[in-house]
Amino acid sequence: MRKEFEHTLEKNVYCSRCKNETKHSIIKSHRRGSFQEIEPDFHWQEAFHIVECAGCQNISFVNQYGDEDTWEYDSGEKIYRDVYRVYPEKPIEDTQEYRIEQKFKKRYWLKVKQFSHVPSTLYNLYEQIIQSYNENLNILCASGLRILLEGICKDLNVKKGFIYNKNKQIIKKDGERDPKKRESLEGKFFGLYDDGYILFNHALILQKILYVGNGAIHEIVEPDKLVLKQIINIVESILENTYELEHHELLKED
Template sequence: MKQLGKKVYCSMCKQKTKHNIVQTYEERSNPDDDFQWYERYHIVKCAGCDNAAFVKQYSDEDTWEYINNDIEWTETIEVYPEEPPKTSEKDILYKMWQTGEAKKKAFKNLPENLSALYKQIIHSFSMGYNILCASGLRTLIEGICKHLGINQGYIYNQDGTKKLNPKNNQEILAKNLAGSIFGLFESGHITFTHALILQKIKVIGNDAIHDIVTPLSSTLEEVIKIVERIIYDIYELRNHKLLQE
């Protein structure tokens, strides 16, 4: 069985493969015509899985390329079913935005300025602006600390013990974002595990702002879910109607 000269897409194998020609129908110009062309229609089967497809093969006097100072005649080949268009990560994120998978949450009790920032973070994520999204998340964490009046806290080890200054063996009280994040824990706003994760998010944001490091979308998706959970616990859960009764 004759084989098609070029690999074409197989809808079953989900990639370009060799195909065997089952049957061919051909049309071409008259030898006396000024413009010469031919068109072939093939019923083909994938050499790997035997899946059937339809191929259109076309060439004329204008289908050529100039390669290495020589004219090389070419032809166009179309296969049906067609190969689906490649989807970029940005397209996937935008589709998630449209279908609701990456839509913003409704937080009734979140302060207006923090709510506006949160919406911009979600929009940046949906458009694939990962650096802006990461830096926005860091800013949002800092904004939450400031809104709650927390600007310091002791620094902790991952096992829950407080870090000691090697110079004087004293506990480290930090008046920066790292300290404020642990201050959220010390004041009972978040769990210790959340505090540790927020420290990681702070680093991701710092890398994006200072070193222009682009985080993975999958990482940002997880980070956003965690931050949304923290926002809910701090601003929504504590104002739940059941607590008002």
């Protein structure tokens, strides 16, 4: 049998005046539950308390509920625990979850940037990438980034390109007399450089992005959050340089 409600709440609850969880004394209670039934199939009990904070004497209302399923293991033993809800409720900004969320937003949260000349299909995908990033759907975010970059190549009609090393030397495959352009995504990324859309360092970074995206798509490897943020910043700069700069007001004729 669960023990009867006592004159003091068994659990400290939030006090809107103390701004903390404190001990509360019960002033008045109303109880109901399966004890009112004859041979109940399911045992439950609920109480509605008017309570007073033991520290500041603030008055609150508390709902206390427990049944056969409100239990948890404690040191290997099954312990029944009631669920308490206090009114006025604890403001969300006072909860640990809220503070963690705000800390995350301050360090990682990204806003969708406005691009006026990026094709709508690519921009819609970009918006979904930012949403998945902010919702911690990191594998989907990395996959979307890879797809977006491939979409940029397709939109700009970049189908292939030479592959370079870090010293801007074209890499030849074994047995090749003359280097050939590659139709792989790696080649297309360098093709963006060949065609003047991005800088050489951008092209090198895109190879790293390709590695992260392939890991997410083919091996279900979740990338690091900070790495994703850096990749998104690079991709945003490519969208800006490729689609927006040519329409900048400073380039307009007087």
